[in-house]
Amino acid sequence: MxxxxxxxxxxxxxxxxxxxxxxxxxxxxxxxxxxxxxxxxxxxxxxxxxxxxxxxxxxxxxxxxxxxxxxxxxxxxxxxxxxxxxxxxxxxxxxxxxxxxxxxxxxxxxxxxxxxxxxxxxxxxxxxxxxxxxxxxxxxxxxxxxxxxxxxxxxxxxxxxxDDALRNVLRHNRDILDIMLPTLREERRQTYSPILPISPQTGRVLQVPVEVVDAEEGTIRFTDEDGGAIEQSALGGMSKLQWKVDWAMRWYALGVDYEMYGKDLTDSGVQSGRIVKALGGRKPEGLIYxxxxxxxxxxxxxxxxxxxxxxxxxxxxxxxxxxxxxxxxxxxxxxxxxxxxxxxxxxxxxxxxxxxxxxxxxxxxxxxxxxxxxNGGWDAEEAPGEGDTLPVTYGLLLNLVGVLGAEADREQVWSYLGNYIDDPDPAKHPELDVLVGTALAYNRDFVAPTLEKRAPAPNEREALRALDCALSIMPPDNPAEEIQTIIYEIGKREEFAFESLRDWFKALYQTLLGSDQGPRMGSFIALYGIENSRKLIEDALERR
The missing domain is CATH 3.40.50 (Rossmann fold)
Structure with a gap:
């Protein structure tokens, strides 16, 4: 383009x-x-x-x-x-x-x-x-x-x-008070000041009334924590501004055109918008998320x-x-x-x-x-990564790691990936290799501690035996889609009395994988290997 x-x-x-x-x-x-x-x-x-x-x-x-x-x-x-x-x-x-x-x-x-x-x-x-x-x-x-x-x-x-913006705040101290005081509770109004002096004694930011002595010089007067009257500069880091005033001052001083903020700051955005206008600036555009x-x-x-x-x-x-x-x-x-x-x-x-x-x-x-x-340009005909695919879904990878157990390692996972992709080399699939590592961590911390495979019900046992029989005559590299088709056919057989295919797949997930949800089982069996999958079925049939 x-x-x-x-x-x-x-x-x-x-x-x-x-x-x-x-x-x-x-x-x-x-x-x-x-x-x-x-x-x-x-x-x-x-x-x-x-x-x-x-x-x-x-x-x-x-x-x-x-x-x-x-x-x-x-x-x-x-x-x-x-x-x-x-x-x-x-x-x-x-x-x-x-x-x-x-x-x-x-x-x-x-x-x-x-x-x-x-x-x-x-x-x-x-x-x-x-x-x-x-x-x-x-x-x-x-x-x-x-x-x-x-x-x-x-x-x-x-x-x-x-400092220049702070002087402007001091010049408009009364205007800002007129904006803010009606929004405050009576008790808060008594101590509210747009300027928060920093105590020369304790170094704390003080919430006390402040008198502007000289806006151009930046001089203010207030009562310190020990009760003493203090006259000092508001400039050079000797004060800061109340949050809503500070936000407006920043918009004014920097010339901000766009800033989004959370829903919890909706009122702050309204008041800061009024304050920046009083300072002679303009409220930025923005999204409230x-x-x-x-x-x-x-x-x-x-x-x-x-x-x-x-x-x-x-x-x-x-x-x-x-x-x-x-x-x-x-x-x-x-x-x-x-x-x-x-x-x-x-x-x-x-x-x-x-x-x-x-x-x-x-x-x-x-x-x-x-x-x-x-973080890149806009004029390339195609951006890097357009149309790329991942050879194995993350969900499928998590199920594989879940079956391998909490002690599985990266090398072991890649050996199984060789059943599913032609060139199981981590260097050729760096994005997949990242996910192998994260899947191992996710399984270790969240899946393995809660994994519990249940025993199959009588009708589920018969269906699992039928699946095992079908797998026993398949070649090791049988395509995933063919395996999936056979699984569907078994689930539809009246003799196994599944009310829906969903019940059949839920049984497979719970008895073989230890979870309520799972991947396309044809893809999983192709990835895990037919003989390994038959071993999962054997283990499930032995469970009482």
């Missing part, structure tokens, strides 16, 4: 990244800012706990909108017409100690101090708690190849780069640590499957736990296989097409 074809298709696409990018085109009909500076995308992160997939998804989804906009204006990533800033609010005061942090006493002793001024409880050599968490964030963003600029609030406040939930349907929290980490997903699934799971329906809540990983892997490969034969408008709605281009 040509760049012009892509531009035309992108501008009418109904896929959500392109619909979001359309809003930016309405903001800048010429596809660029009037002053020629790049269109700025931002993502925000509060490093009060370890980053998790909820953090990662915001960067991925924002990147997808960024690439969609570039497609619409005919820009390549290297053209510099867009920027993505990953911003860490590490000047925020620590309000409570997260549940999943070592050396909790370090944090207890430093409550209410800026996150960037609290010692690293992980003892990894970082200069602060925030620095450790910021490093973890950048580590997994870099692993996935995101093109972004990292900015920390600590650096912006301390270096004075936010639904939150991820854990397996119990509860909101994922950094402090609780009840969400999946990037490392956990990549232990049991592939990088591509993570992006695939995150892509669809950002306005719908998703449960996020290890149980969703196997299907995400297989669904990713199904969508990837379809790419080669899809028309351009369909490709733009295919999650894999967007993911393949998330």
């Amino acid at each position: 040509s760049m012009q074809q892509l531009i035309e298709a992108a501008r009418v696409s109904k896929a959500w990244p392109f619909q979001e990018a359309q809003r930016l085109l309405k903001r800048y009909p010429e596809g660029a800012k009037p002053d020629g500076s790049p269109i700025l995308f931002e993502t925000g992160y509060g490093p009060s706990g370890l980053p998790h997939i909820g953090t990662f998804q915001e960067v991925l989804r924002t990147t997808l909108v960024r690439r969609a906009l570039e497609a619409m204006i005919g820009a390549r990533p290297e053209d510099g017409k867009t920027r993505l800033v990953a911003f860490s609010d590490d000047m925020d005061g620590l309000r409570k100690v997260p549940d999943n942090i070592p050396n909790a006493h370090v944090l207890e002793e430093n409550l209410h101090k800026p996150l960037s001024r609290i010692p690293d409880p992980f003892e990894k050599g970082h200069e602060s708690f925030a620095a450790h968490n910021n490093a973890k964030l950048r580590e997994f963003l870099d692993r996935f190849g995101f093109q972004y600029e990292f900015i920390a609030a600590n650096d912006m406040y301390n270096s004075g780069r936010f 639904e939150m991820f939930l854990d397996e119990n349907g509860e909101k994922i929290s950094k402090s609780k640590g009840n969400g999946l980490t990037i490392e956990e997903w990549l232990t049991y699934g592939s990088e591509e499957s993570l992006g695939f799971y995150i892509f669809p329906n950002p306005k719908s809540a998703k449960q996020l736990h290890v149980g969703v990983i196997p299907r995400a892997v297989d669904d990713y490969w199904q969508f990837r296989e379809r790419l080669a034969e899809q028309e351009l408008d369909k490709k733009l709605g295919n999650p894999v097409w967007n993911l393949l281009r998330a």
Whole structure:
């Protein structure tokens, strides 16, 4: 496809990244800012706990909108017409100690101090708690190849780069109070201030009334924790702003054009939008997305640590499957736990296989097409990986490993894969080899401890004997489809009294594999080997 074809298709696409990018085109009909500076995308992160997939998804989804906009204006990533800033609010005061942090006493002793001024409880050599968490964030963003600029609030406040914007906040202190006070409870109104001074005595971020003495000089007056009256500068890292004011100030100072955020920040987005307008700026475009939930349907929290980490997903699934799971329906809540990983892997490969034969408008709605281009260009005739297939589904691989047992190793799995693919060489199938490793881990941690094969019922015993008889006369390399056909025929025979084929396959899964669901049994038998499968049947028939 040509760049012009892509531009035309992108501008009418109904896929959500392109619909979001359309809003930016309405903001800048010429596809660029009037002053020629790049269109700025931002993502925000509060490093009060370890980053998790909820953090990662915001960067991925924002990147997808960024690439969609570039497609619409005919820009390549290297053209510099867009920027993505990953911003860490590490000047925020620590309000409570997260549940999943070592050396909790370090944090207890430093409550209410800026996150960037609290010692690293992980003892990894970082200069602060925030620095450790910021490093973890950048580590997994870099692993996935995101093109972004990292900015920390600590650096912006301390270096004075936010000082002009802070003076503007001080000038408009009364305007901001008029916006915020009606939204607060009476008790909170008594102490609310847009500016949060940092105590010169304790180093804590204070929630106290503040008087603006001189906006141009940046001077403020407040009562410190010991009751003493303090007059000091609000500039150079000696204060920070309340959350909603801080967010608006950031939009104003950086010139942010697009930022998406979770449903829980809907009210914050409204108030920050009003504040940035009071400062003389403009609220960014943005998508309000639904939150991820854990397996119990509860909101994922950094402090609780009840969400999946990037490392956990990549232990049991592939990088591509993570992006695939995150892509669809950002306005719908998703449960996020290890149980969703196997299907995400297989669904990713199904969508990837379809790419080669899809028309351009369909490709733009295919999650894999967007993911393949998330960190690359838009003008290639075909993206790497279009039309690729995986020789074995992840579900089938998990069933194989489940039968081999918790002690199975990578070499053993590949020896069985030789029954199914022509060249069972891990070097020739690197993506499959990754999944062999993750399948072994998934089986070890979640399948093997709960695996229980039941004894077959009388009618199931007879059907299993019939299947064993059929397998006994097959050649070792009998095609999977022929095996599947015979399995179907056995399940349909009236003498075995199955109410439906579904009951027959459920019996096979429960007696041979120890699970309620499973793969196409013809494919599994071809992969595991006919003689090995007959041994599974023999073991099942001996079970009482």
